[in-house]
Amino acid sequence: MATKSLWMDTAVAPQAIPLPGDERCDVVVVGSGIAGLSTAYELSERGRSVIVIDRGPIAGGMTARTSAHLAPLCDDLMSEMQKIKGEEQSKLFYESQAAAVDRIEEIQKNEKISCDFRRLDGYLFQGDDMPPDVIDEELDAVRAVGAPVERLVGVPLSGCDSRHALRYPQQATFHPLKYLAGIAEACTKRKVRFFADTPVEEIVEENGAVTAKTARGLIRAGHAVVATNSSIVDRVALHSKTSPYRTYVVSFAIDRGALPDALYWDTEEPYHYVRLQPGDNGSDFVLVGGEDHKSGEADDADARFDRLEQWARSKMPMLRDITHRWSGQVLDTIDYAGFVGKNPGSEHIYVATGDSGQGLTHGVMGAVLNATLVTGGESKWAELYSPDRKPLKAAKNWVLENSTALKNLAEYVAPGEIGSADELEPGHGAIIREGLKKIAAFRDAEGEIHRHSASCTHLGCHLHWNSFESCWDCPCHGSIFGPEGHVLNAPAISALKPVS
Numbered sequence: 001m002a003t004k005s006l007w008m009d010t011a012v013a014p015q016a017i018p019l020p021g022d023e024r025c026d027v028v029v030v031g032s033g034i035a036g037l038s039t040a041y042e043l044s045e046r047g048r049s050v051i052v053i054d055r056g057p058i059a060g061g062m063t064a065r066t067s068a069h070l071a072p073l074c075d076d077l078m079s080e081m082q083k084i085k086g087e088e089q090s091k092l093f094y095e096s097q098a099a100a101v102d103r104i105e106e107i108q109k110n111e112k113i114s115c116d117f118r119r120l121d122g123y124l125f126q127g128d129d130m131p132p133d134v135i136d137e138e139l140d141a142v143r144a145v146g147a148p149v150e151r152l153v154g155v156p157l158s159g160c161d162s163r164h165a166l167r168y169p170q171q172a173t174f175h176p177l178k179y180l181a182g183i184a185e186a187c188t189k190r191k192v193r194f195f196a197d198t199p200v201e202e203i204v205e206e207n208g209a210v211t212a213k214t215a216r217g218l219i220r221a222g223h224a225v226v227a228t229n230s231s232i233v234d235r236v237a238l239h240s241k242t243s244p245y246r247t248y249v250v251s252f253a254i255d256r257g258a259l260p261d262a263l264y265w266d267t268e269e270p271y272h273y274v275r276l277q278p279g280d281n282g283s284d285f286v287l288v289g290g291e292d293h294k295s296g297e298a299d300d301a302d303a304r305f306d307r308l309e310q311w312a313r314s315k316m317p318m319l320r321d322i323t324h325r326w327s328g329q330v331l332d333t334i335d336y337a338g339f340v341g342k343n344p345g346s347e348h349i350y351v352a353t354g355d356s357g358q359g360l361t362h363g364v365m366g367a368v369l370n371a372t373l374v375t376g377g378e379s380k381w382a383e384l385y386s387p388d389r390k391p392l393k394a395a396k397n398w399v400l401e402n403s404t405a406l407k408n409l410a411e412y413v414a415p416g417e418i419g420s421a422d423e424l425e426p427g428h429g430a431i432i433r434e435g436l437k438k439i440a441a442f443r444d445a446e447g448e449i450h451r452h453s454a455s456c457t458h459l460g461c462h463l464h465w466n467s468f469e470s471c472w473d474c475p476c477h478g479s480i481f482g483p484e485g486h487v488l489n490a491p492a493i494s495a496l497k498p499v500s
């Protein structure tokens with residue numbers, strides 16, 4: 001994608017080369033975001049030989065686009081989770097996510113990783129023109145799972161003196177890529193091997209083992225853990241229970257000390273959030289995010305950033321210039337918990353997917369859970385995150401989210417967005433109709449036109465142009481393609497088909 005986040009100046013395992021040929025190991029981990037690298041760390045600590053392989057650079061996926069709140073509580077509100085999962089499962093969810101934050105704290109301390117990790121207060125506060133009921137409902141739900149919480153009035157943002165709020169002590173944040181660079185170093189010392197720029201095309205399971213197939217060679221292993229954010233080993237089952245949402249972040253410069261270091265988010269839908277990140281020379285960064293929408297269903301990033309900026313400056317008049325603007329994608333699940341564990345129908349393939357905007361803690365929790373399962377252990381979290389669960393109470397969300405695919409297929413009979421590729425300005429893309437075909441057309445800076453089928457190579461949904469990130473988004477299950485047709489985000493494996 002075209003933009004660069006605040007974190008991306010930090011390289012993770014820059015020594016990683018493409019796969020040179022066939023390899024063997026105990027466990028092959030596919031995907032090198034926080035889920036994949038944490039899994040490699042946990043498994044190598046348990047004495048397993050591990051290979052991590054990624055389609056692109058190490059840690060170049062959604063983890064590099066995060067906003068870095070380490071939250072032990074449900075991102076979509078504990079009260080909402082309890083309506084679907086009940087009190088006992090919600091309690092287990094809180095305990096497992098809190099354990100993930102503890103694990104990050106422990107690892108960065110043990111491995112001496114300088115990643116700006118710190119514990120701090122989180123404030124959930126009443127949104128503009130919102131009633132305070134959500135705060136009370138959430139207070140009851142958070143108390144029910146046993147998490148520390150305090151009810152108060154007023155948060156240290158401008159005009160928010162009388163807002164009803166909840167204070168959560170012991171939340172945390174860090175620099176995600178500095179943390180992963182440290183994890184990768186620790187893994188390298190334990191002989192974990194990293195291969196970059198090598199897409200895995202298929203994972204086959206036979207004779208009690210797995211083979212990850214790539215164009216550059218095969219990796220034979222006892223087990224595979226698929227940590228590609230959106231799963232590449234499942235065609236439909238998991239994807240029908242997750243939905244991709246695009247989400248936006250803008251960062252501002254701020255004088256150090258001008259805003260108390262805490263995490264702030266409101267009760268609006270989608271919510272706004274504020275986080276701080278240390279900078280240099282007495283100047284820090286404030287990250288403000290939100291304005292989420294279902295992937296591919298809007299192409300108006302500038303308007304969304306304008307609204308975010310307006311909201312941010314009204315709450316923090318001391319903000320200085322904008323330093324970065326970027327977007328990314330999260331995969332919401334129908335019952336707010338991720339899918340971690342054995343891939344449905346497989347014996348030796350494990351998955352970690354469905355981050356629900358809480359992918360950092362899900363990634364670390366999932367690594368501990370999958371490492372336990374791969375090494376033959378049992379976990380009290382296994383049922384909660386089981387990939388083959390069918391949450392009946394979430395049926396309404398399932399129907400709602402899957403209506404996207406039906407709506408999307410109807411687009412194949414709609415007219416094109418422009419009459420012909422000649423109308424495209426350099427750097428722009430649009431959908432063209434040619435007879436019965438829909439073409440994803442892009443004109444590059446040199447004026448050359450790239451024409452591909454507008455049909456996603458995962459399951460055939462109709463793609464949408466994203467002018468802010470200069471990519472093709474698939475609204476169905478989150479695949480993203482570059483303007484020239486190459487895959488940027490799973491579940492797609494193959495590039496878009498060129499059309500002459």
Ligand SMILES: Cc1cc2nc3c(=O)[nH]c(=O)nc-3n(C[C@H](O)[C@H](O)[C@H](O)COP(=O)(O)OP(=O)(O)OC[C@H]3O[C@@H](n4cnc5c(N)ncnc54)[C@H](O)[C@@H]3O)c2cc1C
Nearest residue numbers: 031033034035055061062063066069200328355358359360
């Ligand atoms: C703007 C934004 C803000 C967020 N804020 C927060 C937050 O505050 N707190 C929080 O907990 N979460 C947050 N999230 C979510 C969280 O950052 C992500 O869910 C998480 O980082 C995903 O990690 P991952 O390891 O699963 O995936 P990724 O980091 O995307 O890693 C997956 C890797 O798999 C690789 N891959 C894909 N297909 C293949 C293939 N075929 N072969 C080989 N490799 C492949 C990719 O190249 C990629 O490197 C945010 C996300 C965004 C976008």
Ligand code: FES
Nearest residue numbers: 456458459474477
């Ligand atoms: S991601 Fe599944 S059809 Fe595009």
